Amino acid sequence: MSKATEKLPQRLLEHTVSQDYSLYTDIDQAVWRYIMKISVPFFEKHAHQSYLEGLEMTGIPIDHIPRVEGMDKRLDNYNWGAVTVKGFIPPIIFMEFLSRKVLPIAVDIRTSEHITYTPAPDIIHEAAGHAPIIADNDYAEYLSLYGKIARKAIQSKKDSKQYEIIRKLSDIKENPNADPTELAKIEKEFERISAENYWVSEANELSKMNWWTIEYGLIGDIENPKIYGAGLLSSVSESQECLEPKIKKIPISIDCIQQDYNITEPQPQLFVTKSFKDLKKILNTYSQTMAYKTGGKSGIEKAIKSKNITTTVYNSGLQISGIIKNYISSDNDEIIYLNYDKNVQLSYNNHQINGHGTEYHSEGYGAALGILSKVSLPIHKLNKKELSSLGIKERNEVSLKFSSELVVSGLIKNIHIFNDIPILISLENCSVIFKGKYLFKPEWGTYDLACGNKIKSVFGGPADWNNYNKNKIESPSVPHQKTNLNKRNTKLNELYKQVRILRENNNPPSDYLPILKKLYNKYPDDWLLCTEIYQEIQYESTLIKEKKELIDYIKSFTKNKTLRDVINRFISLVDS
Numbered sequence: 001m002s003k004a005t006e007k008l009p010q011r012l013l014e015h016t017v018s019q020d021y022s023l024y025t026d027i028d029q030a031v032w033r034y035i036m037k038i039s040v041p042f043f044e045k046h047a048h049q050s051y052l053e054g055l056e057m058t059g060i061p062i063d064h065i066p067r068v069e070g071m072d073k074r075l076d077n078y079n080w081g082a083v084t085v086k087g088f089i090p091p092i093i094f095m096e097f098l099s100r101k102v103l104p105i106a107v108d109i110r111t112s113e114h115i116t117y118t119p120a121p122d123i124i125h126e127a128a129g130h131a132p133i134i135a136d137n138d139y140a141e142y143l144s145l146y147g148k149i150a151r152k153a154i155q156s157k158k159d160s161k162q163y164e165i166i167r168k169l170s171d172i173k174e175n176p177n178a179d180p181t182e183l184a185k186i187e188k189e190f191e192r193i194s195a196e197n198y199w200v201s202e203a204n205e206l207s208k209m210n211w212w213t214i215e216y217g218l219i220g221d222i223e224n225p226k227i228y229g230a231g232l233l234s235s236v237s238e239s240q241e242c243l244e245p246k247i248k249k250i251p252i253s254i255d256c257i258q259q260d261y262n263i264t265e266p267q268p269q270l271f272v273t274k275s276f277k278d279l280k281k282i283l284n285t286y287s288q289t290m291a292y293k294t295g296g297k298s299g300i301e302k303a304i305k306s307k308n309i310t311t312t313v314y315n316s317g318l319q320i321s322g323i324i325k326n327y328i329s330s331d332n333d334e335i336i337y338l339n340y341d342k343n344v345q346l347s348y349n350n351h352q353i354n355g356h357g358t359e360y361h362s363e364g365y366g367a368a369l370g371i372l373s374k375v376s377l378p379i380h381k382l383n384k385k386e387l388s389s390l391g392i393k394e395r396n397e398v399s400l401k402f403s404s405e406l407v408v409s410g411l412i413k414n415i416h417i418f419n420d421i422p423i424l425i426s427l428e429n430c431s432v433i434f435k436g437k438y439l440f441k442p443e444w445g446t447y448d449l450a451c452g453n454k455i456k457s458v459f460g461g462p463a464d465w466n467n468y469n470k471n472k473i474e475s476p477s478v479p480h481q482k483t484n485l486n487k488r489n490t491k492l493n494e495l496y497k498q499v500r501i502l503r504e505n506n507n508p509p510s511d512y513l514p515i516l517k518k519l520y521n522k523y524p525d526d527w528l529l530c531t532e533i534y535q536e537i538q539y540e541s542t543l544i545k546e547k548k549e550l551i552d553y554i555k556s557f558t559k560n561k562t563l564r565d566v567i568n569r570f571i572s573l574v575d576s
Contacts, residue, residue, distance in 0.1 A: 002072045002081030004101045011465055012100075015093050017149050019068050019084045019107050021316050023483040026108045026496035029064055033116065035124055036062045037234050038570050044231045046243060048219055048228040050139070054132030065125050068105050075103065080134055086479045087121050088167040091203065092155070092461055094280040098147025101140075103543055107481045111175075112528050116237040116562050119170040119263050129230025130214075138276035139228065143214065145280060150210070152292040155203035156306045158196065165190045166263055167281075172304055176488070197401050199305040202290050203460065205257035209286070212256040213279055216273040218242070236564045238266050240569075254282050294460035297335055299458030300327055310461045312338065312367070314452025316380035318423040319347040320367050322358075330370075330404040330432060335455065337406065337439060338363040346448070347463035348418045356424075356448070358469045366432065366439055367450040372403035378453035380421050387415075398427075400449075407433045408449055410442070425449040438511065445561035492523050509540035516550065527567065528559040 005176060043051050059074035060066050072082040083097070084107040097104045101541035106121035118125075134140045169186050172178045216232055218225035225243070241247065246268040250256075256271050273279050291299030295313070303310040303324045311321040314349045322344035328337040344361035346353045372379050374390065379400075382390070391398050392412065399409040410430030415422050430447035440447050463467035485493060495515050502511050512533045519529060534550055538545050551571065558564030 001082055001100075002076035002349065004076070004079065004081035005072055005083060006081075008083070008097075008100065008102060009466070012093065012096060012102075013083075013084055015089050015104075016083045017086045017107055017479075017481055018052060021065075021067060023481055023485075024065050024109065025387045025485050025489075025493045026500055027112055027484065027489060027493050027528070028484055029500070029573050030496055030532055031109060031112050031115055032065045032124060032297045033063050034135035034528060034531065035234075036128065037237055039128070039233070039239065041573060042240065043227070043233070046227055046239070047233065048133060048136070048139075048226045051228070051233070054135035055128075057135045058131045060131060061128055065109065065123060065281045066080065068107075068127070069443075070123050071105070071127065071131060075131070075134065078134055078137075078140060080140065082131070084481075086481065087171065088163070091159075091163060091207070092151055093148045094573070097150040098143055099151055100147075102135070109484070111484050112526075114173075115528070116566055117266075117352075118234045119173050121170075123143070123236075125230055125234040129232075129234035132233075133228050133230075136276065138280070140542065142276050142279045142283065145283060146206075146210065146214065149290070149366060150203070150206045151461075152290065153202035153206050153300050154291055154306045154310055154458070154460040155308055156199060156201040157308055158193070158198045159201055159203050159207075160308070161193055167195055169460060175432050177247060177488075185353065185441050201306055202302070205286070208257045209283065212259060212271045213252070213273070216242075216267055216270055217252075217279075218249065219275070220272070222272045223249060232296055234542075236566050236569075237517055240565070241266065242270055242465070247574075254286055256282075257286065292457045295455045295457045297455075299314040299455060300324060300335060301340070303332075303458050306460075307459070309468075310331075311457075311459050312455055313455040313457040313463075314369070314380075314423070314450060315456045315458075316421055316423045316450075316452035317418065318380070318406065318450055318452055319346065319350070319463035320365065320450065321345040321464075321468060322365060325364075330437075334369075334370065336370050336402070337434065338365065338367040339464065343469060345462055345464060345468050346424065348423060350463050352464040352467040353416060353424065357467055361448075365448070367552075368406060368408065368432070369450070369455070370404045370406060372455050373401050373403045376403070378451065379425070379449075380423060380451040380453075382422070383420070392425070405435055406439075407431075408447070409433075410447060413446060414496065423449065423451050423457075431450070491528075492526060493517065496529055496532075497522070499529060499536075503532075503536060509543055511536040511548060512536055513543075516546070520553065527554055527563075531567070531570055531574075534571070538574055 018558050059071045068082050068084045069431035075081050080101045082103045082105050084106045087106055094104055105126040106123055108122050110122045112120040116217040167188050172186055215229050217229040219228050220226045227233060229241060232242055250271050252271040287293060291302045293450050311319050313319050321343040325339045325341050330336045330439055332470055342362055342364050343358040344358035345358050394414055398412060401407050406453050410427030413426040413428050416424035427447045429442045431442055433573045495518060498515055516533055537547060554567060559566055
């Protein structure tokens with residue numbers, strides 16, 4: 001096990017699954033082998049220079065599906081690791097994996113029906129697409145940096161809906177037995193959600209940067225770029241088509257965050273970067289605009305627009321996690337009070353403050369900001385002696401007047417101090433009044449006064465993931481690895497198995513002919529096994545008639561242009 005994988009927290013491990021190698025069928029192995037054999041020679045000329053070296057260095061074989069456990073050990077040489085997951089995982093989870101230098105690898109593999117392209121994550125995309133380029137240090141740094149920045153992004157409710165519908169759409173498009181009615185229904189829902197006018201979140205913009213770099217990026221000379229994006233590296237059709245003149249090539253810039261994409265269709269344009277170091281510069285430039293770095297009023301307004309859980313960080317270090325409903329401003333337009341919806345968590349240094357989880361703050365929370373008018377200082381800047389001189393001590397009645405005209409009055413129950421900094425004061429029989437209006441009444445219970453006068457940062461999600469809504473949210477129910485074996489292809493898979501055994505035992509070409517006859521008679525829609533057999537009999541001079549018959553048969557599947565191109569490329573490779 002890699003050092004990176006060993007350090008993963010339980011909340012991430014809950015999204016992983018075991019790789020059961022026995023669930024891969026002989027058809028699956030043929031799919032992997034076909035894609036790799038057709039791709040590797042092409043990528044010798046058209047992929048980033050680190051790709052081929054990276055295949056070997058990260059433990060990715062050509063002739064069979066890799067064991068991710070072995071990849072994890074190989075990636076340890078680059079201070080990375082790998083785990084297996086089931087299909088799409090929540091974006092925030094995916095980003096945290098990357099931030100910890102762990103590559104999540106989808107354990108399933110595409111069906112033979114979708115050999116040229118699949119919208120669903122699979123082991124070909126993750127292992128043969130993402131992993132090899134990690135051998136390039138600059139790319140690996142960009143990937144990790146992207147994860148660190150993206151996990152801080154504010155995500156909207158719309159983003160969550162889009163993720164769910166894309167996951168469903170991808171899964172159903174990958175399933176050859178999918179109900180056409182159900183597919184049409186989900187596609188319609190996808191179009192409806194995509195067409196909605198909505199606030200464009202940081203997470204949405206960063207997802208576009210991810211798409212146009214990590215997934216579909218080109219690098220080098222714009223007139224003759226090389227491929228490094230995993231989406232292109234794992235697609236035997238789009239990897240070739242993307243370099244054609246009809247696909248517009250655009251120099252990468254921060255403007256890529258404005259370019260929409262459709263995960264289920266080929267891309268009409270691609271972005272080209274000069275180097276991976278340039279990608280890091282663009283990413284860092286964008287991060288300077290994000291709420292986790294700007295904080296302030298602009299950060300709060302992003303949080304409100306998101307209608308989602310965010311964390312507000314005061315300059316005292318106090319972290320408030322929840323959904324912000326609105327805020328109150330002073331006469332000089334400074335935020336003096338934040339109103340949170342239900343289920344609020346108070347934390348310090350990403351650890352929930354004892355007794356201040358969502359169970360306690362289940363009905364919401366009002367957070368004050370400001371400077372005490374008497375001393376012209378915020379509470380968190382006062383030491384114990386100064387606090388005591390103002391009557392701010394346990395079991396003492398106080399009336400704290402802020403320069404904004406906010407007044408907090410009540411009996412101090414306790415003061416939470418971290419690293420000699422008071423960050424939270426709990427008051428009983430408390431009233432909070434602003435310009436004659438009650439923001440908190442004594443009969444509402446204990447009031448917890450947040451200490452701080454500036455909003456240092458605002459980021460997406462709760463501060464303490466492990467404890468937020470701990471008693472209300474169950475651990476994720478992660479599906480197990482599936483098998484592509486079904487009633488329809490079980491007997492066909494046996495023929496694939498027979499061919500594999502013949503190949504591994506170096507049987508003579510003539511031994512493949514009975515299997516070929518069965519294919520012609522019983523499985524007229526299968527072309528993949530025909531190509532496997534063609535490789536084995538190609539050089540047998542006594543089988544001229546059989547070879548011609550087979551090649552004509554294979555070419556009969558080429559009515560579809562995409563499939564025709566892929567098959568012809570394979571035949572050319574074998575013949576050469």
